[in-house]
Amino acid sequence: TALKSGEVLLLENIRFNASETSKDDGERLALAKELAKLGDLYVGDGFGAVHRKHASVFELAQLLPHAAGKLIAAEVAVLEKLTQSPERPYGVVLGGAKVSDKIGVISNLLDKVNILAIGGGMLFTFLAAQGKEIGKSLFEAESVELVKQLLDRAEKLGVRVLLPSDIWVAPAFANDSPSLVSADQIPSNQMGLDIGPESARAFASAINECATVFWNGPMGVFEFPNFASGTKIVAQALSEVSGLSVVGGGDSAAAVRALGFSDSDFGYISTGGGASLEYLEGKELPGLIALR
Numbered sequence: 001t002a003l004k005s006g007e008v009l010l011l012e013n014i015r016f017n018a019s020e021t022s023k024d025d026g027e028r029l030a031l032a033k034e035l036a037k038l039g040d041l042y043v044g045d046g047f048g049a050v051h052r053k054h055a056s057v058f059e060l061a062q063l064l065p066h067a068a069g070k071l072i073a074a075e076v077a078v079l080e081k082l083t084q085s086p087e088r089p090y091g092v093v094l095g096g097a098k099v100s101d102k103i104g105v106i107s108n109l110l111d112k113v114n115i116l117a118i119g120g121g122m123l124f125t126f127l128a129a130q131g132k133e134i135g136k137s138l139f140e141a142e143s144v145e146l147v148k149q150l151l152d153r154a155e156k157l158g159v160r161v162l163l164p165s166d167i168w169v170a171p172a173f174a175n176d177s178p179s180l181v182s183a184d185q186i187p188s189n190q191m192g193l194d195i196g197p198e199s200a201r202a203f204a205s206a207i208n209e210c211a212t213v214f215w216n217g218p219m220g221v222f223e224f225p226n227f228a229s230g231t232k233i234v235a236q237a238l239s240e241v242s243g244l245s246v247v248g249g250g251d252s253a254a255a256v257r258a259l260g261f262s263d264s265d266f267g268y269i270s271t272g273g274g275a276s277l278e279y280l281e282g283k284e285l286p287g288l289i290a291l292r
Helices: 026-034 054-065 071-081 103-109 122-129 141-157 199-208 229-239 253-260 273-280
Strands: 042-044 065-068 090-094 116-117 160-162 166-170 179-182 191-195 212-216 242-248
Touching: 026 054, 026 253, 042 054, 065 071, 065 253, 071 103, 071 212, 071 229, 071 253, 090 103, 090 199, 103 273, 116 122, 116 273, 122 141, 122 191, 141 160, 166 199, 191 199, 191 229, 199 229, 212 229, 212 273, 229 253, 242 253
Parallel strands: 042 065, 090 116, 090 212, 116 160, 212 242
Antiparallel strands: 166 179, 166 191
């Protein structure tokens, strides 16, 4: 039966249908055609999924008259400011576990930023690339050469790269036995789990100089109270930026909320972790292509 005026039909989570995420174009199109029978217009407003080539994101939009919703419009407007005409000084703070997830972003933003600060698990691959002892810390051997190239390029471009000078370490991945060591000499039986207080202050000071700041990825294992201070100090500095402060979605958004900050403390909190990163990498996002 047709919907009456003022009624809304809410469908089950579309990803329960395997065709939604199928790698087969034909399967996705067949599902999109079924979905298209349910409406006359398509409004795409799930920014967190625009980097996915899924039936309800990509194919369906093209089968109906379409428009971007207000959330997608707002997200893209903010990301355009970060990539096209940022107010300077422009700082990017990156953390999180894997450097391989962020290489593309760093590479694409290097010639746009003034300051690049690196924390989180990914920082140990940077320290290793500089020949430093990193103990049992998280480390991606296959990314070392790329990191060396990025550091060389940053130097040539005059980008100020901030790496931690001190690290909170522990013997195991747990909220126990924290000790503070120099970033130059992490003991062989310890793993780094957060940036130290000196580093956090240096990062905060750099953030305070900036008119535009983008932050993606926690500085340490913020879920453990003993290793949350780096993320908290960086978040506090970001909340005090008088210009544009943008928190990239995913873990960073979860971190600031878990540490007691509210969304209104920042200029903008993105709803898309992967989507915002891929946009900043310069990639074409299927969900945005479909809405043109």
